[in-house]
Amino acid sequence: MTDLALDQTVSSIAATLPGAAELFRRHDISFCCGGNVPLGEAAQDAGLAPEALLADLKALAQAAGRDAPSETKELISHLLSRYHATHREELAWLIPLAQKVERVHGSHPSAPVGLADALATLRDDLDAHMAREEQILFPMMQRGGSPSIGHPIAEMRHEHDDEMEHLKAIEHVTHGLSLPAGACGSWTALYTGLRKFTDDLVTHMHLENAVLFPRFEKAELAD
Template identity: 30%
Template sequence: MTIQITEDLLVKDIVNEFPKTSDVFKRHRIDFCCGGNIPLARAVSEQSADMNVLINELNEVIQKENQTDNLEVWTDSTSEDIIEHVINRYHRPLEEELSQLSPYVTKVSRVHGESHEELLRVHQLFYELKHELLEHTSKEEESVFPLLLKLEDPKVENREEIISYIRELEKEHDHAGSILKELREITAGFIPPADACGSYRLVYKRLEDLESQTFMHVHLENNILFPRYI
């Protein structure tokens, strides 16, 4: 979906459509949560921000959010190309998103956890997932991916050992999937309660987007890349 950023759009509507634009508004000290029910022009004026700079940054984020994968392309690609794509399309954005989403999850849990106890579990699960995924992607890039490419050589001697590493990655994918499954269950499908504030809703939307991106990431590895060697 595309959206034309105009000065009369409400700040909250932009964030609702593209949750990661919240990071842009935060940088410019524009309140997208409680104060988001105002036109972009007014928000920019109140903060003495530069409208052109802001719109350019918003469009850059929206363009990234609109990126999709054509899986048919990757089935016919080399393993090296797939690995490079996974790193650039998923690992780097994942690291950025986990870092940027963390303070929102913490804030919502702290402010609303007393009246919505499930948020305490959301906080716990998110940070468990964050730790798992960062450790996992680091292992892939630093050791397993380079080893996997060695399997292109039929004469490689430690083939079974390398395959065991791939199996280990698959188990880690399963564990991340189980965390995401529990997150979806305790948030009722990432649907916020009626009394949820803007930040509360933002966290649920970005968690759902994180789930979607993680599933695509894992699909490329489990169902396209790894089966070439197992």
Template identity: 40%
Template sequence: MQKLNTQDWKQNTSNQLIDHLLSNFHERHRSHLPRIIELARKIEAVHADHTDCPIGLTQLLQTMQQELESHMMKEEQVLFPMLRQLRFNQASMPIKVMMMEHEEHQQALEQLNLLTSNLVLPKDACGTWQKLYLELALFIGELNQHIEIENTVLFAGKTVDANIGQIR
């Protein structure tokens, strides 16, 4: 696989971007989220009586994991093969669905920020709590970059205007 030009994502081919997304985001989300969920579960169990405890974070993360897994499977099994084969007419509707789901992911991240007070730790936060917020910050950054690359580069110009039947 060729090295990606990360300074200007638009200089990379769709195949390069898809390979990058799969190896650097899809695989990472699948391995990272279970560890974050376990940390959240520990914090909620041990610190449930703390006023700053992010009660409900484990459940939110589990829901996000399920939604993200479903989303990534649709990309891997349906959308990415279409884009690799340059079947943009057929990819138009799946792209629209993926972009709507990206908006839902962004809303979930907003909920996450509300639950965690924008990842501001209490002064007496234990090492596990600190580790949780550090891992959440990494996850949020990675998910935002994942969404940005797809929305602004990979999907850009690949939707079909149904009224005139042209790629825009």
């Protein structure tokens, strides 16, 4: 993201810029239910200097994706191993852990009621999305592209938007991943894992939307 500005909404920034969600959480800025407000307004409401918050976000944008390979084939391999495989592994234990926390602590005012269902829905959508990339889109890219590649890329971008909505739902039911005083080890481990998972997913989508996909969209336009 290179066009960060104070009139952008908090929710759109959190959903597309790696690290932004955690920055907002540290400053108690909501980006799910209360996220449809301009960044400048959210900064003022939080008692922050808008330009200072914007500078912090621009620093995150400059750092985004620096650890990813630059060559297309290596970048795809990185996406498969670092994100596709990792998402599947982490959701396999995050969902049962969420079920346990809801079962044991469901009566607590801060309990993440509905989290397990939200994660299961995200898992199902994400599994199908990643399978389409692995079976259709990435092989096309590894062969150098195709005149018809614009359609699957557009579909993947649309599905990324759906995944962003799932992340907002997770943020909502966990009250911004805010642990209550005296939270047990399971609850703490759940939110620690969710912080990593959600930030990984935003980074994953950023690398595809902002780095990988444009290479083939530009080539298609040039044909």
